Amino acid sequence: MFSQEFEYQLPLVVEALLPFAIKLTRNRDAAQDLCQETLCRALMNKDKFAAGTSMEAWLLVIMRNIFLNNYRRKQLHDKFESYSKHEVAHAADRNLHNNSTEMALTLKELQEGMDGLPGKFKVTFQLYSQGYKYQEIADMMKEPMGTIKSRIHMAKRMLRNNVPAWAEAYA
Incomplete structure (x- = not known):
């Protein structure tokens, strides 16, 4: 019974996801990817959806969390990339003097x-x-x-x- 209610409510709130995703990403293609990832995550975790909870709010929280996790991961990756480039440049400098x-x-x-x-x-x-x-x-x-x-x-x-x-x- 609960699964049917979930599957009935989900299509009704999907349209609310894209504007929020665009606001987060500021890029339509990235926003569509974020919406798709949100829906996949929601479907995989539909057993965690509490009856009586706002489906839209639940999905927006999932979307925000995915966006923040991806953003943090990208920041860390960029930091590692710049660190690596700096280290390579430093190593090249050092190699002029060392073996x-x-x-x-x-x-x-x-x-x-x-x-x-x-x-x-x-x-x-x-x-x-x-x-x-x-x-x-x-x-x-x-x-x-x-x-x-x-x-x-x-x-x-x-x-x-x-x-x-x-x-x-x-x-």
Whole structure:
């Protein structure tokens, strides 16, 4: 009965999503993508919709949360990108004065360290380094958040032990 009510109400409030999405993104294509992602998330989580709650308000909260999470993830990615570019430029400068083999060896050690992480630690740490939050990783991997935190901590410890030159970057 509740599922039928949900499926009846959903099409009635869909039109209210696009104006809010445009206001958030300031881009019609991005707004349509945000609406689609919101509807997908709502359908996947329809069991969490409480009867008697405003469907429109529920969907707008989902949309806002998706937008904020994507925005934060993009900010972190941009920060990492600029940091990486800065580090590459700094390393190139340093290589003029130092042996370039030293830098290549350090990057090789880092890659080997990442490749050497056991499966679940590697996947969890890669998601973490891409900017996903602990809870998002836990949901994706269907694991408790404590397990995810522990894996990330252990992955950092393994990297510190295997790649001492990069230890501070992951501390």
